[in-house]
Amino acid sequence: MQFDSFTHASRWLDLATFGPKQGEANALVNKRAKAWFDEQVKLPASSHLKQCEKQFAAQGYGKMISRSTRIRAWLDIALYGDDQLRQKVGYALSQIFVASDQDATLINHTPAIAHYNDLLCGHAFGNYRELLKEVSLSPVMGHYLTMVGNQKGDPVTGRRPDENYAREILQLFSVGLYERDIDGSYIMGSNGQPVACYDEKDIQELARVFTGWDSLDSHMIEAMTNNGQYHDPGEKMIMGHRFPKNTSADVEMDRVMDMLLHHPSTAPNISKGLIQKLTTSNPSPDYVRRVTEVFLNNGEGVVGDLKAVVWAVLADEEVYTATPMTMSKIREPWLSLVYIYRALDAQPGAGSALVETDLVYLKTCNQYPLGSPSVFNFYLPDYAPNGVVSENNMVSPELQIIDWSHIIYVHNFIYGIFRLNLQDKNKPLKKQLYINVEDLKAPFDTKDIQGFVAEVSERFFNGAMPVELQHILSDHYNGLDMHAGKWVQRLMFIALSSPYFHVQENRAS
Numbered sequence: 001m002q003f004d005s006f007t008h009a010s011r012w013l014d015l016a017t018f019g020p021k022q023g024e025a026n027a028l029v030n031k032r033a034k035a036w037f038d039e040q041v042k043l044p045a046s047s048h049l050k051q052c053e054k055q056f057a058a059q060g061y062g063k064m065i066s067r068s069t070r071i072r073a074w075l076d077i078a079l080y081g082d083d084q085l086r087q088k089v090g091y092a093l094s095q096i097f098v099a100s101d102q103d104a105t106l107i108n109h110t111p112a113i114a115h116y117n118d119l120l121c122g123h124a125f126g127n128y129r130e131l132l133k134e135v136s137l138s139p140v141m142g143h144y145l146t147m148v149g150n151q152k153g154d155p156v157t158g159r160r161p162d163e164n165y166a167r168e169i170l171q172l173f174s175v176g177l178y179e180r181d182i183d184g185s186y187i188m189g190s191n192g193q194p195v196a197c198y199d200e201k202d203i204q205e206l207a208r209v210f211t212g213w214d215s216l217d218s219h220m221i222e223a224m225t226n227n228g229q230y231h232d233p234g235e236k237m238i239m240g241h242r243f244p245k246n247t248s249a250d251v252e253m254d255r256v257m258d259m260l261l262h263h264p265s266t267a268p269n270i271s272k273g274l275i276q277k278l279t280t281s282n283p284s285p286d287y288v289r290r291v292t293e294v295f296l297n298n299g300e301g302v303v304g305d306l307k308a309v310v311w312a313v314l315a316d317e318e319v320y321t322a323t324p325m326t327m328s329k330i331r332e333p334w335l336s337l338v339y340i341y342r343a344l345d346a347q348p349g350a351g352s353a354l355v356e357t358d359l360v361y362l363k364t365c366n367q368y369p370l371g372s373p374s375v376f377n378f379y380l381p382d383y384a385p386n387g388v389v390s391e392n393n394m395v396s397p398e399l400q401i402i403d404w405s406h407i408i409y410v411h412n413f414i415y416g417i418f419r420l421n422l423q424d425k426n427k428p429l430k431k432q433l434y435i436n437v438e439d440l441k442a443p444f445d446t447k448d449i450q451g452f453v454a455e456v457s458e459r460f461f462n463g464a465m466p467v468e469l470q471h472i473l474s475d476h477y478n479g480l481d482m483h484a485g486k487w488v489q490r491l492m493f494i495a496l497s498s499p500y501f502h503v504q505e506n507r508a509s
Contacts, residue, residue: 001032001033001034001315001317002030002031002032002033003028003029003030003031003032003033004029004030005029005463006025006026006029006458006462006463007462007463007464007507008320009025009026009028009029009031010025010458010462010463011319011320011462011506011507012028012033012036012314013025013028014339014462014504015278015279015314015319015504016037016040016084016085016088016278016314017084017085017088017342018078018079018084018087018088018335018338018339018342019335019338019339019340019342019343020342020343021342021343021345022343022345022439022459025458025462025463033314033315034311034315037085037311037314037315040083040084040085040086041085041086041125041307043082043083043086044083045083045086045118045121045122046077046081046082046083046086046087046121047118048070048073048074048077048114048115048117048118048121049111049114049115049118051073051074051076051077051114052065052069052070052073052110052111052114053065053111054073054076054354055069055070055072055073055076055354056069058352058354058356059356064108064110065110065111065114066110067101067107067110067371068358068361069110070101070110070113070114071358071359071361071368071369072354072355072356072357072358073114074117074369075338075355075357075358075359076354076355078338078342079338079341079342079346079355083121085124085310086121086124086125087121088278089121089124089125089274089278089306089310090117090120090121090124091369092274092277092278093120093121093123093124093131094117094120094369094370095277095372095377095378096172096173096270096273096274096277096377097120097131097132097135097141097172097173098172098372098374098375098376098377099113099116099138099140099141099144099370099375100144100370100371100372100373100374100375101113101370101371102371102372102373102374103143103144105143105144106140106143106144106220109140109219109220111219111221112139112140112219112220112221113140113370115140115220115221116138116140116141116370117369117370119134119135119138120135123306124306124310125306125307125310126306126307127302127304127305127306128261128266128270128295128303128304128305128306128309129257129258129260129261129303129304131306132169132173132174132257132260132261133253133254133257134223135173136165136169136210136253136257137213137223137224137253138223138224139215139217139220139221139222139223139224140220141165142165142213142214142215142224143215143220144375145164145165145168145375146162146164146165147162147164147165147210147213147224148213148214148215148224149214150162150165150207150210150211150212150213150230151211151212151230152208152211152212152230152231152232152233153208153232160204160207161204161207161208161210161211161232162207162210163203163204163207165207165210166203166204166206166207166209166210167203168375169206169260170197170198170202170203170206170260172375172376174260174263174266174269174270175197175198175260175263175265175266175269176197176265176269177194177196177197178194178195178196178197178265179194179195179196179197179264179265180264180265180268180269180272181268182267182268182288182289182292182293182296183268183285183286183288183289183292184268184269184271184272184283184285184288184289184292185285197239197263197265198239202238202239205236205237205238206236206238206256208232208234208236209232209236209238209243209249209252209253209256211230211231211232211249212226212227212228212229212230212231212232212249213225213226213227213249214226214227214230226248226249226250228248228249231248231249233245233246233247236252238256238259239259239263241255241259243255261303261304262303267292267295267296267303267304268288268289268292268295270295270309271288271291271292271294271295271309271313272288272291272292272381273381274291274309274310274313275287275288275291275313276329276381276397278310278313278314279313279314279316279319279327279329280319280322280326280327280328280329281328281329281330281394281395281396281397281398282326282328282394282395283318283326284318284322284326286318287316287318290312290316291309291312291313291316294308294309294311294312295308295309295312319506320506321506322506323506324503324505324506324507327505327506328503328504328505328506329396329397329398329503329504329505330396330397330398330399330402330502330503330504331398331501331502331503331504332365332367332378332398332401333364333365333366333367333401333402333406333410334361334365334367334368334369336410336496336501336502337359337364337365337410337413337414337417339460340414340417340460340496341417341433341435343459343460344417344435344436344437344459345435345436346433346434346435346436347427347433347434347436348427348430348432348433348434349427349428349429349430349431349432349433349434350427350428350429350430351427351430352430355433356430356431357431357432357433359413360413363409364409364410364413365406365409365410366378366401366402366403366406367401378400378401379397379398379399379400379401380397380400381395381397382395382397383395383396383397383399383400384396385399385400411493411497414492414493414496414497415489415493417433417435418435418437418485418488418489418492418493419489420483420485420486420489422434422435423435423437423441423485423488425438437485437488437492439455440452440455440456440459440488440492441484441485441487441488442484443455444484444487444488445484447479449473449474449477450474452473452477452487452491453465453470453473453474456473456491456492456495457470460495460496460501461500461501461507462507464507465495465500466500466507468500469495469498469500472494472498473491473494473495476490476491476494477491
């Protein structure tokens with residue numbers, strides 16, 4: 001695939017990074033997407049744990065790394081890191097293999113959460129099976145879904161193995177609740193209902209596999225190990241697969257990974273999940289099928305090659321030719337702000353090398369990285385609000401966390417981004433992010449509103465701002481001789497609070 005226009009290149013960067021910076025899309029025109037993709041894959045992974053340590057050392061107070069420190073470190077990487085594709089895919093994976101510092105056990109283990117983020121990013125272009133195993137043995141996941149210290153059953157006391165992780169690895173991390181065809185659609189039974197992938201007995205048996213695992217690392221960094229004394233050695237039957245008695249815990253773990261990797265529903269379930277996180281909420285069956293086929297065989301006989309899957313998701317022709325009705329998704333609130341700051345080349349003040357604001361994340365966005373309220377993420381993949389979405393048999397997952405309170409907070413925050421004091425080229429305060437709006441201000445020197453609209457279109461709308469919004473911006477400009485920075489603030493607020501910005505849709509066709 002070759003980028004044949006600015007809009008095509010900008011759309012690609014919109015999906016594959018946390019947002020294009022000025023000049024990046026222009027540099028890709030007439031270049032091949034695969035060359036950019038391969039360069040990104042080769043880049044070393046930025047470390048959230050190391051960045052947390054840098055942030056903590058710089059802040060000069062506190063007894064331990066806090067959640068706010070981690071969020072600032074995350075922003076350092078999202079705004080300025082070179083490995084944008086890896087980080088964007090890692091962010092998507094964090095909403096599939098969910099662990100959250102909202103958990104009471106994890107809330108004071110910020111470095112462990114940062115390390116878990118690194119684990120996901122480190123496997124962004126690896127193999128799904130390896131990722132699933134590392135997630136399963138992560139002490140963060142072990143504490144989050146209570147597999148740490150899971151013991152075999154005891155008929156005398158009535159103790160039974162903990163079923164939490166067994167349930168979620170099936171429902172959320174692999175096969176899903178119901179059997180799927182290769183195109184992601186549910187396989188229906190004779191009763192007209194979707195066919196279940198597993199039953200309660202399968203969960204109970206799988207929970208027995210996950211006994212004996214514990215974490216010996218109080219920092220929750222090193223992988224869990226198994227204590228055979230607490231592992232159930234008995235025979236098990238899981239989803240039609242027999243696990244002989246007296247099989248070691250490590251061998252059983254590997255067998256479960258193989259079983260889930262090759263289950264017919266895993267490939268379409270994970271493929272559709274990645275599509276929904278990266279490109280569109282309502283992928284066509286053919287799109288899902290094409291990506292699933294790559295998951296099942298990367299062209300070299302390898303199953304679960306995530307590098308090949310991510311390429312299939314981003315490079316599919318439909319992403320750049322389908323109508324906005326089927327090729328669109330709501331921007332997550334948090335990612336909207338990150339996009340804006342990247343587009344405006346935001347920089348910390350006073351020569352600071354680090355972001356020293358956390359964007360008031362708890363109040364502003366109703367979300368933050370690795371901070372979902374439950375293992376089901378911030379929103380469900382099949383959420384369909386009442387009205388035009390549900391009436392058209394479509395879904396819009398991200399709308400589940402967007403309410404009027406959130407809309408007010410986010411829009412007020414966006415207005416504040418453009419305050420005149422934050423347009424100061426001298427950047428005096430290190431706890432602020434200063435924006436570069438000189439190219440946005442310049443057209444007002446000659447009252448060139450069309451030049452302003454064109455610049456906004458290129459920076460925030462992939463060079464394809466809808467005509468309706470162009471008219472709205474033009475109509476709101478009356479030529480009043482006012483500080484150019486104020487005009488930028490007023491008109492950018494209109495542009496960036498519009499649904500045209502908050503919906504990522506294909507305008508490249």
